[in-house]
Amino acid sequence: MVAAIRTSDEYVPELSLVAEVDGTVVGHCMLGRKALLGVTAPPVLALGPLSVLPSWQRRGIGSQLVSTAQQVATHRGKEALIVLLGEPDYYPRFGFLPARDFGIQPDWPAAMVYPLVIDLTDYRGAEIPH
Numbered sequence: 001m002v003a004a005i006r007t008s009d010e011y012v013p014e015l016s017l018v019a020e021v022d023g024t025v026v027g028h029c030m031l032g033r034k035a036l037l038g039v040t041a042p043p044v045l046a047l048g049p050l051s052v053l054p055s056w057q058r059r060g061i062g063s064q065l066v067s068t069a070q071q072v073a074t075h076r077g078k079e080a081l082i083v084l085l086g087e088p089d090y091y092p093r094f095g096f097l098p099a100r101d102f103g104i105q106p107d108w109p110a111a112m113v114y115p116l117v118i119d120l121t122d123y124r125g126a127e128i129p130h
């Protein structure tokens, strides 16, 4: 997935993050720029993949990667929202909300949205590609 995103139009270098401990990469998080289906609204950011080496999990590295990505995305100010299809028990702690709350499909618990602006009306009826 990383290689495919890096060579595509979706690649946003400033949103390809690694976590490093003593010179070793122990985790990474990537947000790509992606068009949602069914709307003409501008592309959004899609979070994924996110991973932390098993021996380094549960030490806050995944949380640091996600919250740093949210800060960079907010500061960048070019997209209206971050979408993802992921673990519904993990992402709500970072403020991700069910996509259905914004009228965005698919209507799955895994489909989540982190708004970067107040008004997401332009994305109502959109679908996250899967």
Ligand SMILES: CC(C)(COP(=O)(O)OP(=O)(O)OC[C@H]1O[C@@H](n2cnc3c(N)ncnc32)[C@H](O)[C@@H]1OP(=O)(O)O)[C@@H](O)C(=O)NCCC(=O)NCCS
Residues within 6 Å of the ligand: 050, 051, 052, 053, 056, 057, 058, 059, 060, 061, 062, 063, 064, 085, 086, 087, 089, 090
């Ligand atoms: C998900 C992942 C990135 C979390 O990284 P991490 O560095 O362990 O995360 P943190 O230390 O910041 O947070 C750990 C918390 O996340 C929870 N968590 C980890 N994986 C989880 C999962 N799949 N579902 C729900 N909660 C999960 C842990 O229970 C822990 O909760 P606690 O703090 O209440 O005990 C890591 O477990 C991983 O790489 N998993 C394999 C790849 C993957 O599933 N990626 C996400 C795809 S949606």
